[in-house]
Amino acid sequence: MPRYVAGRVAGLLPVLLVVGVTAFLLLHLIPGDPASVILGPDAPAAQVDRLRHGLGLDRPLFVQFGVWFSRLVRGDLGDSIFLRQTVAQAIWQHLGPTVGLTALAEILAIGVAIPSGVLAAWKRNSRFDQVFMSAVLLGVSVPSFWLGLNLILVFAVAARWFPVAGYESPLRGVGPWLAHLALPAVALAFTQAGLIARMARDATIEVLDEDFIRTARSKGVAEAGVLVRHALRNSLIPTVTVIGTSLANLLSGAVVVESVFVMPGLGNLVIQSISRRDYPVIEGVVLFVAVVYVVVNLLVDLLYGVIDPRIRY
Amino acid sequence: MPRFARLLLRRRPVAAIALGVLVLLSGTAAAAPWLGLPPPARIDVAHRLLAPSAPHPFGTDNFGRDVFTRVIYSGRVSLPIGMAVMALSTVLGAVAGLLTGYYRRMDNVLTRILEGLMAFPAILLAIALVAALGLGVRNEVIAIALVYFPRTARIVRASTLQLKARAFVEAAVALGEGDARILGVHIFRNALPPLIVQSTFVFAEAILADAALSFLGLGVKPPTPTWGNMLDEAHVFVTLAPWFIIFPGIAIVVTVLSLNLFGDAVRDLVDPHAVAGRGLG
Numbered sequence: 001m002p003r004y005v006a007g008r009v010a011g012l013l014p015v016l017l018v019v020g021v022t023a024f025l026l027l028h029l030i031p032g033d034p035a036s037v038i039l040g041p042d043a044p045a046a047q048v049d050r051l052r053h054g055l056g057l058d059r060p061l062f063v064q065f066g067v068w069f070s071r072l073v074r075g076d077l078g079d080s081i082f083l084r085q086t087v088a089q090a091i092w093q094h095l096g097p098t099v100g101l102t103a104l105a106e107i108l109a110i111g112v113a114i115p116s117g118v119l120a121a122w123k124r125n126s127r128f129d130q131v132f133m134s135a136v137l138l139g140v141s142v143p144s145f146w147l148g149l150n151l152i153l154v155f156a157v158a159a160r161w162f163p164v165a166g167y168e169s170p171l172r173g174v175g176p177w178l179a180h181l182a183l184p185a186v187a188l189a190f191t192q193a194g195l196i197a198r199m200a201r202d203a204t205i206e207v208l209d210e211d212f213i214r215t216a217r218s219k220g221v222a223e224a225g226v227l228v229r230h231a232l233r234n235s236l237i238p239t240v241t242v243i244g245t246s247l248a249n250l251l252s253g254a255v256v257v258e259s260v261f262v263m264p265g266l267g268n269l270v271i272q273s274i275s276r277r278d279y280p281v282i283e284g285v286v287l288f289v290a291v292v293y294v295v296v297n298l299l300v301d302l303l304y305g306v307i308d309p310r311i312r313y
Numbered sequence: 314m315p316r317f318a319r320l321l322l323r324r325r326p327v328a329a330i331a332l333g334v335l336v337l338l339s340g341t342a343a344a345a346p347w348l349g350l351p352p353p354a355r356i357d358v359a360h361r362l363l364a365p366s367a368p369h370p371f372g373t374d375n376f377g378r379d380v381f382t383r384v385i386y387s388g389r390v391s392l393p394i395g396m397a398v399m400a401l402s403t404v405l406g407a408v409a410g411l412l413t414g415y416y417r418r419m420d421n422v423l424t425r426i427l428e429g430l431m432a433f434p435a436i437l438l439a440i441a442l443v444a445a446l447g448l449g450v451r452n453e454v455i456a457i458a459l460v461y462f463p464r465t466a467r468i469v470r471a472s473t474l475q476l477k478a479r480a481f482v483e484a485a486v487a488l489g490e491g492d493a494r495i496l497g498v499h500i501f502r503n504a505l506p507p508l509i510v511q512s513t514f515v516f517a518e519a520i521l522a523d524a525a526l527s528f529l530g531l532g533v534k535p536p537t538p539t540w541g542n543m544l545d546e547a548h549v550f551v552t553l554a555p556w557f558i559i560f561p562g563i564a565i566v567v568t569v570l571s572l573n574l575f576g577d578a579v580r581d582l583v584d585p586h587a588v589a590g591r592g593l594g
Contacts, residue, residue, distance in 0.1 A: 014425040014428075014429070015425065015428050015429045015432055016429075017429070018425060018426050018428070018429020018430065018432075019429050019432050019433065021429075022429060022430065022433070026441055026442070026444075026445045027445070029442070029445035029446055030445050030446075030447075031446070031447060137570065137573060137574070137577075138566075138570065140569075140573060141517070141566050141569040141570040141573055142566050142569075143521050143524050143525060143528075143562070143565055143566075143569075145524075145525060145528055145544070146524075146544060146558075146562035146565065146566075149544065149547075149548065149551065149558045149562070150558070150559070150562070152551055153551060153555050153558065157551060157552050164551070248434045249434065249435070251434055251437075252434025252435055252436045252437045253436065255436060255437055255440065255529075256436060256525045256528065256529065259528075259529060260548070270437070270440060270441075271440075271529055271530075274440070274444040274531070279444075279445070282441050282444055282445075283441070285437075286433065286437055286438065286441045289433075289434055289437055290432045290433045290434070293432055293433075293434060294432050
């Protein structure tokens with residue numbers, strides 16, 4: 001097992017390198033001189049020169065990359081141009097709402113998707129299955145931000161059950177925190193719930209045809225026991241893979257949903273940084289989220305062994 | 314094509330309807346200036362935020378502009394963006410997929426790069442690319458295509474790996490045919506069905522990505538209407554004018570749903586063994 005883990009981590013290095021280079025190159029994609037683009041056309045030349053020097057843009061590209069990379073390895077993402085703080089501090093400050101939103105959406109998505117997927121597989125080709133498949137298709141076709149706007153319309157404006165927008169820290173009470181997160185989490189979870197549910201359905205259908213299911217049934221195990229103990233556990237493996245991917249999609253989707261609900265998360269930070277042309281922050285957030293995604297997928301891979309004892313490393 | 318349409322109608326009626334909806338949507342969008350609609354930019358402040366009625370079936374917006382007209386005109390921007398993304402990412406994905414699938418040496422380098430690109434969450438990478446490249450239709454298309462082409466490449470690479478081992482390719486190699494002909498004719502043609510299916514899904518994803526980007530103010534800017542930027546404008550009026558939010562969204566859902574239904578059906582027709590569900594992620 002330790003050897004397998006080490007091998008998997010080593011295999012990630014090239015991917016992380018590409019991620020790093022791509023994030024680094026973002027600043028260099030800016031047409032023309034990034035320093036004068038950042039400061040705008042009216043900036044005095046001396047100020048532009050100072051920023052160019054501060055960003056290291058006056059040095060050769062590979063030197064810039066070396067400096068950037070060696071700082072990155074030490075956890076230094078650079079300084080924000082607009083905010084009086086480092087990029088790492090800015091990310092840390094905006095992390096709470098995004099993590100809360102993503103986590104809640106993932107819990108919601110899994111909680112709805114797996115039971116309904118297993119049920120749809122069990123009642124294959126029934127009316128329930130048809131409704132289920134239509135809901136899945138709708139799930140991947142509805143933009144989360146539009147769903148969010150509709151939820152606001154119904155549950156915040158018409159019914160007044162939830163706040164229209166905003167965010168409360170969980171430190172100031174779990175109730176208000178959940179109330180603010182509920183609608184955005186539902187909006188965000190819908191698409192991913194569809195994807196996970198379909199995976200759970202397909203995997204369960206495959207498992208239900210296996211011999212050990214027939215054995216379990218013939219020895220008189222109750223149908224609920226067959227589904228939960230025999231089918232579900234075996235269908236979880238492919239499903240867990242989708243959950244890893246879905247976490248990335250949720251983090252990414254959170255950027256858009258946060259803007260619908262005016263939440264001070266990472267998405268908000270990115271959008272604001274774009275209008276301020278604060279490229280180090282944009283670069284930092286993108287890099288941070290990509291690395292989180294890579295790490296989560298590694299953990300998901302390692303989880304297989306826990307779920308399925310047949311897999312040995 | 315009529316043979317295909319008839320086959321679709323008989324075997325997958327829902328998908329045939331979806332195709333019809335897509336043709337209707339693009340047709341009305343293309344013909345919009347000649348349909349006798351009120352001009353999409355005509356401001357009429359006296360009639361702002363009107364509820365749906367006979368002269369304004371989808372109501373009016375905060376400037377008194379006709380929402381129905383603007384939803385139709387949005388198709389003139391969002392649909393071509395979706396098509397352009399589909400074309401660009403299909404070409405890039407096909408080339409990258411063929412090369413990585415056929416040449417072991419390319420595979421090691423290029424596939425790592427594609428995997429690295431896929432490690433970025435889709436919308437976030439598109440946002441960052443647009444932010445760096447600058448706003449505008451061309452840059453938006455490039456940004457979205459760069460996000461989605463690695464997924465296409467992965468599918469073409471998988472087909473290429475399978476086809477490379479098939480007897481007819483080995484025969485072509487034995488006959489001394491050049492790599493260009495083997496890749497371009499023998500392998501590409503046989504890798505086409507999954508590529509076409511993937512392209513319709515990329516089209517659908519591109520429509521969603523374009524909507525999200527213009528909702529965030531990073532797509533085509535008002536006063537040119539797009540479904541995304543209409544929703545952005547409508548956001549503020551959520552309490553006053555719900556129709557302003559509902560109709561542009563329905564246009565997005567209908568377009569994306571039709572593309573997904575069509576793609577699913579085409580995949581079932583060309584490859585009955587494929588697992589249901591679209592190839593995301």
